Amino acid sequence: MQSSYSWMGTRIHLVLDDDFAATFNRAQNAFFEAQRYHKTVFGTPWEPTAPLMIDWTTKEQLAWNKLAELINLLIEMNGGTLNIQESEITSDYLVKVD
Numbered sequence: 001m002q003s004s005y006s007w008m009g010t011r012i013h014l015v016l017d018d019d020f021a022a023t024f025n026r027a028q029n030a031f032f033e034a035q036r037y038h039k040t041v042f043g044t045p046w047e048p049t050a051p052l053m054i055d056w057t058t059k060e061q062l063a064w065n066k067l068a069e070l071i072n073l074l075i076e077m078n079g080g081t082l083n084i085q086e087s088e089i090t091s092d093y094l095v096k097v098d
Contacts, residue, residue, distance in 0.1 A: 003098040007071065009090030012082065013097060014070075021094045024067050027060035028093055067094075 038046040
């Protein structure tokens with residue numbers, strides 16, 4: 001089944017397969033867990049320039065990468081920005097809007 005999802009709680013809405021959205025949200029959880037693990041092991045917050053060991057499935061990694069490709073394409077199509085203010089971001093996840 002497909003539903004409408006808000007990207008990060010913003011006004012960008014996408015029609016996505018419900019399984020894809022759930023998989024992406026699990027990947028997001030794995031990303032945050034990897035950051036917590038990094039801080040526990042190394043004593044410092046993870047920096048995006050450093051490696052990060054994410055424990056996710058191939059399907060979760062694919063969902064993460066595909067959504068990133070789509071958002072990056074939207075940015076490219078719109079001259080390098082989505083004109084989304086930080087205050088518009090109300091979630092770290094895909095939020096079902098149906």
